[in-house]
Amino acid sequence: MRASTLTDVGEITVEERERPEPAADEVLVEVGACSVCMTDYHMYHGTFPIETPLVPGHEAAGTVADVGSDVTGFEAGDRVAVNPTVPCNACSYCKRGETHLCENNTSIGGAGDTILDGAFAEYVRVPAINVEDIGDMSFERAALAEPLACCVHGVEQVDLTPSDSVAIIGAGPIGLLLLQAFRNAGAAPIVVSELDPERRELAAELGADAVIDPDEVDPEEAIPEAAGGPVDVGVEAIGLVPTIEQANAVTTKGGSTLIFGVPEQDATLEVSPFDVFFDEVGYRGSYSLTTEDFERAITMLRYGRVDADSLITERIGLDELPTAFERMGDAEGLKKVVVPDRD
Ligand SMILES: [Zn+2]
Ligand SMILES: [Zn+2]
Structure with missing residues (x-):
C-alpha cells in the first residue's frame, strides 16, 4: 500500500x-x-x-x-x-x-x-x-467527525444553558465547527470575530448572529455591543495569547473563557487572581475528545445538525x-x- x-x-x-x-x-x-x-x-x-x-x-x-x-x-x-x-x-x-x-x-x-x-x-x-x-x-x-467531536467536547467544558451568549475568536475550520456545536447546544446570540472576509461570510451563513472584522473594529468593544453585553462564554479558537486575553476581556462576570486553539507549549498568560476572585471568571481548557463525544459527533453529522x-x-x-x-x-x-x- x-x-x-x-x-x-x-x-x-x-x-x-x-x-x-x-x-x-x-x-x-x-x-x-x-x-x-x-x-x-x-x-x-x-x-x-x-x-x-x-x-x-x-x-x-x-x-x-x-x-x-x-x-x-x-x-x-x-x-x-x-x-x-x-x-x-x-x-x-x-x-x-x-x-x-x-x-x-x-x-x-x-x-x-x-x-x-x-x-x-x-x-x-x-x-x-x-x-x-x-x-x-x-x-x-x-x-x-473527529474535529467536530473536539468541538462537542469544548461545549461540554463550559456550563452552557440555552440562550447563553457566546463569542468565538477565529473562524477557521475549528471556529466554524465550534459555532455550529454551540448553536446546537442553544447558545444565543453567537458573535464571531475573524479577519478573513470569506470566513466571516461563511460564519454568517452557518448561523453566527453577528460577525465582526477585528481589523476594522475593536473586538473588546464590538463583541459586547453585538451581543448586548459581555458574553457568557468567550471562546478562543486560534491559540494566541492576545486573542485569549481578548476572549477573556469580553467574558461576563461568572462566565467562562474557553482556551480551545492550541497555544505554544511555552506561552504564558498573565492572570489577575483578584479578577478571577471578584468577577468569578474562569479559564477552561478543552483538549481532544472522549469516546462519547465521537459518537455524538457522528450522530450530529448523520442527522444534518452540522454542515x-x-x-x-x-x-x-x-x-x-x-x-x-x-x-x-x-x-x-x-x-x-x-x-x-x-x-
Ligand atoms: Zn485534528
Ligand atoms: Zn487510560
Missing part, C-alpha cells in the same frame, strides 16, 4: 509499504478520506515534535477491509469513521470516561504520548472499539500534502481532505 510518511522535519514522502494485518482486536480500514489538521501541519514543521518515521493523519473514515480474529461487531465492507484516541481502559481517567486524559495517551496518527501510524495511507489498523458505524454518509463528511460539507474546500492525493501545508500556513481555503485513491 502507499503511505505518506514523515521521515524528518519538513520531509514527507509517499512510501510503498506492506499492507498491515489487523491484530486480534483490530480492524483494517481502507481509507476513504482523511482530513488534514493543524496538528499534521505542526508535526510536519517540527513545532509538534514526533519520532519519525511516522504516517500522520487522524481524521479518517473508510471501509472495513479485514477484521482480527476476536472482532465480532464489524465485518469487511462496513463503512466506519475512525476515532484516533485509543483509551487504555485501565487507568482511573479511562474508568471515569475521561478517555482523552488517559495516562497511556495513545493516538492513531494524532497528538499523543504514543503515536501509532495514521491514515494518510491506503490502509490503517484501528482497534475495533475505535471505529463507529457511519451509515451511508460520505467518507469526507465522516472524516470531520461539514461547506468546510471542505479541497480534495488532494497522498503526494500533495507538502503543498497543502503551504496553503494552510497562508490560511488559504478551509479543510483539505486526502482521498488516497485519487492518484
Whole structure:
C-alpha cells in the first residue's frame, strides 16, 4: 500500500509499504478520506515534535477491509469513521470516561504520548472499539467527525444553558465547527470575530448572529455591543495569547473563557487572581475528545445538525500534502481532505 510518511522535519514522502494485518482486536480500514489538521501541519514543521518515521493523519473514515480474529461487531465492507484516541481502559481517567486524559495517551496518527501510524495511507489498523458505524454518509463528511467531536467536547467544558451568549475568536475550520456545536447546544446570540472576509461570510451563513472584522473594529468593544453585553462564554479558537486575553476581556462576570486553539507549549498568560476572585471568571481548557463525544459527533453529522460539507474546500492525493501545508500556513481555503485513491 502507499503511505505518506514523515521521515524528518519538513520531509514527507509517499512510501510503498506492506499492507498491515489487523491484530486480534483490530480492524483494517481502507481509507476513504482523511482530513488534514493543524496538528499534521505542526508535526510536519517540527513545532509538534514526533519520532519519525511516522504516517500522520487522524481524521479518517473508510471501509472495513479485514477484521482480527476476536472482532465480532464489524465485518469487511462496513463503512466506519475512525476515532484516533485509543483509551487504555485501565487507568482511573479511562474508568471515569475521561478517555482523552488517559495516562497511556495513545493516538492513531494524532497528538499523543504514543503515536501509532495514521491514515494518510491506503490502509490503517484501528482497534475495533475505535471505529463507529457511519451509515451511508460520505467518507469526507465522516472524516470531520473527529474535529467536530473536539468541538462537542469544548461545549461540554463550559456550563452552557440555552440562550447563553457566546463569542468565538477565529473562524477557521475549528471556529466554524465550534459555532455550529454551540448553536446546537442553544447558545444565543453567537458573535464571531475573524479577519478573513470569506470566513466571516461563511460564519454568517452557518448561523453566527453577528460577525465582526477585528481589523476594522475593536473586538473588546464590538463583541459586547453585538451581543448586548459581555458574553457568557468567550471562546478562543486560534491559540494566541492576545486573542485569549481578548476572549477573556469580553467574558461576563461568572462566565467562562474557553482556551480551545492550541497555544505554544511555552506561552504564558498573565492572570489577575483578584479578577478571577471578584468577577468569578474562569479559564477552561478543552483538549481532544472522549469516546462519547465521537459518537455524538457522528450522530450530529448523520442527522444534518452540522454542515461539514461547506468546510471542505479541497480534495488532494497522498503526494500533495507538502503543498497543502503551504496553503494552510497562508490560511488559504478551509479543510483539505486526502482521498488516497485519487492518484
Ligand atoms: Zn485534528
Ligand atoms: Zn487510560
